[in-house]
Amino acid sequence: MSLHLGTGTAPEAPTVRDDRTGVNLVPLATKRKKQPKVPGRFPWIAVIPALIVAALFTIGPLVIIVIFSFMSRPPTGGGIIYEFTLEPYVNFLFQSDFLGNTAFDPRYLSVFGDSLWQAAVTTIVCLILAFPIALWIATRPEKKQNLLVMLITVPFWTNLLVRTYAWMLILNDNGIVNTGAAAFGLPQMDLLYTPMASQLGLIYTFLPFMVLPIYASLAGFDFRLAEAAYDLGARKSTVIRRIILPLATPGIISGILLVFMPAFGSYVQPVLLGGGKVLLIGNLIASQFGDSRNWPFGAALSVITLVLLMVALIAIALYSRKSGKKVEISL
Amino acid sequence: MTTPIPTISGHDRVNPTDSPSRELTISHARKTFITPEKTHVNAIDDVSFTIKQGEFFVMLGPSGCGKTTLLRSIAGLDTLDGGEIHLGNQRIDQLAPHARPVNTVFQSYALFPHLTIAQNIAFGLEMEGRPKAEVAARVTEMLELVQLSEMANRKPAQLSGGQQQRVALARALAKQPQVLLLDEPLAALDLKLRRGMQSELKRLQRTTGITFVFVTHDQEEALSMGDRIAVFNQGRPEQIGTPEEIYEKPASRFVADFIGETNFVTTPAQRVGGVGGGGEHVNESDSENGLENGGADQRLVVTLPGGDPVTLPKVVDTPNGEVTLTIRPERVSLTPTGVRFASGRISKLVYMGTDLRCNVTLADGTELAVRVPPPFPAEVQPDAEVSLYADPVALRPLTPETAAGHGAPGRATVHAKPATPATPQAAGAQPTAATAATPDAPTQAAQ
Numbered sequence: 001m002s003l004h005l006g007t008g009t010a011p012e013a014p015t016v017r018d019d020r021t022g023v024n025l026v027p028l029a030t031k032r033k034k035q036p037k038v039p040g041r042f043p044w045i046a047v048i049p050a051l052i053v054a055a056l057f058t059i060g061p062l063v064i065i066v067i068f069s070f071m072s073r074p075p076t077g078g079g080i081i082y083e084f085t086l087e088p089y090v091n092f093l094f095q096s097d098f099l100g101n102t103a104f105d106p107r108y109l110s111v112f113g114d115s116l117w118q119a120a121v122t123t124i125v126c127l128i129l130a131f132p133i134a135l136w137i138a139t140r141p142e143k144k145q146n147l148l149v150m151l152i153t154v155p156f157w158t159n160l161l162v163r164t165y166a167w168m169l170i171l172n173d174n175g176i177v178n179t180g181a182a183a184f185g186l187p188q189m190d191l192l193y194t195p196m197a198s199q200l201g202l203i204y205t206f207l208p209f210m211v212l213p214i215y216a217s218l219a220g221f222d223f224r225l226a227e228a229a230y231d232l233g234a235r236k237s238t239v240i241r242r243i244i245l246p247l248a249t250p251g252i253i254s255g256i257l258l259v260f261m262p263a264f265g266s267y268v269q270p271v272l273l274g275g276g277k278v279l280l281i282g283n284l285i286a287s288q289f290g291d292s293r294n295w296p297f298g299a300a301l302s303v304i305t306l307v308l309l310m311v312a313l314i315a316i317a318l319y320s321r322k323s324g325k326k327v328e329i330s331l
Numbered sequence: 332m333t334t335p336i337p338t339i340s341g342h343d344r345v346n347p348t349d350s351p352s353r354e355l356t357i358s359h360a361r362k363t364f365i366t367p368e369k370t371h372v373n374a375i376d377d378v379s380f381t382i383k384q385g386e387f388f389v390m391l392g393p394s395g396c397g398k399t400t401l402l403r404s405i406a407g408l409d410t411l412d413g414g415e416i417h418l419g420n421q422r423i424d425q426l427a428p429h430a431r432p433v434n435t436v437f438q439s440y441a442l443f444p445h446l447t448i449a450q451n452i453a454f455g456l457e458m459e460g461r462p463k464a465e466v467a468a469r470v471t472e473m474l475e476l477v478q479l480s481e482m483a484n485r486k487p488a489q490l491s492g493g494q495q496q497r498v499a500l501a502r503a504l505a506k507q508p509q510v511l512l513l514d515e516p517l518a519a520l521d522l523k524l525r526r527g528m529q530s531e532l533k534r535l536q537r538t539t540g541i542t543f544v545f546v547t548h549d550q551e552e553a554l555s556m557g558d559r560i561a562v563f564n565q566g567r568p569e570q571i572g573t574p575e576e577i578y579e580k581p582a583s584r585f586v587a588d589f590i591g592e593t594n595f596v597t598t599p600a601q602r603v604g605g606v607g608g609g610g611e612h613v614n615e616s617d618s619e620n621g622l623e624n625g626g627a628d629q630r631l632v633v634t635l636p637g638g639d640p641v642t643l644p645k646v647v648d649t650p651n652g653e654v655t656l657t658i659r660p661e662r663v664s665l666t667p668t669g670v671r672f673a674s675g676r677i678s679k680l681v682y683m684g685t686d687l688r689c690n691v692t693l694a695d696g697t698e699l700a701v702r703v704p705p706p707f708p709a710e711v712q713p714d715a716e717v718s719l720y721a722d723p724v725a726l727r728p729l730t731p732e733t734a735a736g737h738g739a740p741g742r743a744t745v746h747a748k749p750a751t752p753a754t755p756q757a758a759g760a761q762p763t764a765a766t767a768a769t770p771d772a773p774t775q776a777a778q
Contacts, residue, residue, distance in 0.1 A: 227408050228441035230428040232455035232506065242454075246445045 062306075069299035077293030088300030108284070108301075115281040118195075118270075119263040122202040123210075126259050127252065129203075130210035134251075135244065137211075138218035149215065152208050164201060164272045171197050171273070193275025201269035206262065210255040217251025218244070253316060261309050281305055353419040355382040355405070355510055355542060360414035362400055374400040375411070376566035382510075383559075387536050387543045391553040392563030393589070398546045401563075402512050405544065406435045418509060429458070433510040434503035438518055440495045442487035448498050449474070449483040455506040473501040476535070493524045500535065510542045517552065529556055550590045554578060562586045578659075584729050587657040594699045596635065600643070600654040600728075603630045631728060636694035637674030637718070644724045648731050655729045660688070660700040662725035665711060669722040673699070680713050687711060691719060 071080040095105035137148045171191040229239045267282035288298030362375040374397045382388045390398040403409040407428035416424035456466040474480045477497035517525045554574040561568040570582035581587035631643040679690040687703040
């Protein structure tokens with residue numbers, strides 16, 4: 001693009017430089033009409049590679065998963081046969097025994113329930129922990145704020161697996177917690193490979209995703225409003241409840257989305273810290289593609305998860321349009 | 332000030348007019364800030380004064396003079412380092428902001444953006460736990476008072492600046508505070524709106540009878556609105572008085588310079604009558620007490636180039652036998668009236684429509700700004716020789732400034748403490764007026 005522009009104007013340039021009367025500038029100006037009218041605008045062709053990449057890497061896998069979920073499972077397991085069937089979705093709720101009787105089976109639903117519960121607990125605990133942190137950071141001097149935000153992002157500097165293994169070292173039978181407890185004469189506790197360990201890992205992992213959007217919404221908060229509220233007779237708790245909290249709502253909602261959605265489908269923490277004792281959606285899907293070699297069912301589970309989260313997102317979008325509050329899912 | 336608050340019967344606070352001793356007393360207030368350069372700045376420097384009940388009190392001064400800090404200290408949003416604030420018999424400076432019977436109108440308005448206008452006004456009343464019906468009635472009343480009834484359900488962002496200002500006022504007044512603090516509330520409005528809001532504020536103050544403490548850096552606003560004005564400089568009031576006193580009888584060079592336009596003329600003065608050394612001492616304490624002509628029969632007489640001797644209306648100290656006069660341009664006349672105190676040549680002439688602004692250069696080089704009201708005499712032309720006339724009281728001698736730069740001699744001892752960074756103040760007292768003093772006579776502040 002810039003090359004094209006360069007060759008177009010280069011022959012004209014000397015005339016312009018020599019001409020100090022400005023008269024010859026007129027024809028040059030008419031030739032410039034060929035240039036894009038909006039400076040910095042891209043021709044649409046330039047976007048195509050990016051669009052192809054985006055389509056291949058985001059929409060492509062999604063389409064494949066949706067297609068797989070409607071296909072049949074080969075008798076040997078693994079892979080798919082291209083025969084349309086709704087069997088995977090039926091299997092989610094109903095189970096047939098060897099005699100061919102189909103009966104309602106809530107086991108997979110309860111896996112969803114467990115995942116929902118863990119994700120909800122993670123979100124609520126993160127919210128309760130994150131709001132005071134975000135408020136505290138937002139009320140520091142600006143230089144300190146930047147430092148504190150950087151500290152919040154420190155966990156992102158290392159791999160999630162590495163950090164999870166670190167938690168295993170902390171929680172295992174000879175880990176820091178148990179060694180410390182033993183020093184005080186306390187009995188040994190089974191911490192690792194419990195649902196609580198999995199929950200703890202989830203909260204640890206997702207806390208920054210809650211802190212950052214809430215901080216972002218509070219950083220733009222005009223604290224003179226809080227002063228005005230004090231002046232009108234409000235106490236500290238009232239100021240937070242009636243002034244700060246409503247104005248931080250967009251940040252809180254994006255924080256909830258950012259924590260809830262990945263926590264719902266989490267895989268690493270339930271396996272490594274929970275010891276796989278609690279079956280969650282993430283593990284269930286992984287096992288369908290792995291040990292169980294039932295790809296269509298795994299795909300169907302993924303699609304169900306996707307639809308559930310999409311419904312939640314649409315509900316939030318509707319709320320945001322109705323209340324006039326801007327909700328962004330970003331950090 | 333005897334008009335009762337527009338009230339809803341029943342749950343009102345004590346009507347200020349019922350308890351006459353609800354004055355706001357500030358005594359020895361002190362606050363020091365530490366600048367990023369680690370120097371201490373006295374934002375409020377041992378300030379003591381009393382604001383009367385139902386008064387429209389204006390704190391006027393340049394930015395950074397401590398007036399806003401003092402206002403915030405009264406509101407409880409800043410804490411004083413020392414001193415006390417009393418409202419009537421109640422000491423309020425140690426109360427939490429929500430426990431003080433004062434409310435603030437903020438410069439930024441600080442309206443809650445997520446609440447409607449009505450909810451904004453109701454906020455303070457809800458904090459008091461008033462019954463819902465009463466809150467609703469009071470909100471309606473306040474909306475009517477500021478003429479915004481039809482805007483009740485809008486959000487602040489949908490209102491113009493002037494309307495937002497009125498909501499901020501209504502929100503603060505709804506609580507019927509004993510003192511309403513206003514922090515440059517009109518600064519963000521354009522000139523025309525500001526004029527309208529000035530009279531509006533004055534009207535509200537009269538109808539409600541609430542004590543208004545109004546902070547501004549706009550001297551015109553202060554003069555037109557205030558019952559009394561405190562002119563702040565370097566963290567302390569230089570002069571407190573009615574607009575007339577402040578304008579006509581400025582206590583210091585700073586006040587004379589800050590309020591309106593003025594000429595400063597430093598000139599030799601003769602002492603006439605009275606007893607020599609002893610009289611001077613008496614005069615010093617007298618001028619501190621604000622008495623006009625001291626007990627002694629002394630007079631000060633000055634003679635400006637090309638003029639008759641003039642006896643000054645007030646006796647002040649005359650270090651080096653010199654005195655600095657402040658002369659308002661509009662008090663000087665080119666047509667015979669009072670005394671002919673000087674004569675000179677018109678060096679500059681600007682037609683302003685409402686008046687002519689001339690600079691008259693005296694024989695010794697001093698320039699005096701003069702305003703000539705219409706009808707404009709034909710002889711007022713550039714380079715014309717003119718005689719300047721004025722009532723002798725228009726030539727006001729200023730009390731000489733001490734080395735620390737403060738007008739009243741009694742204060743100098745307080746101020747000369749080592750903790751005080753004294754340097755900027757001497758610089759601040761240097762001539763900054765439109766017309767400087769005579770070139771061969773350095774200002775006394777420089778001593």
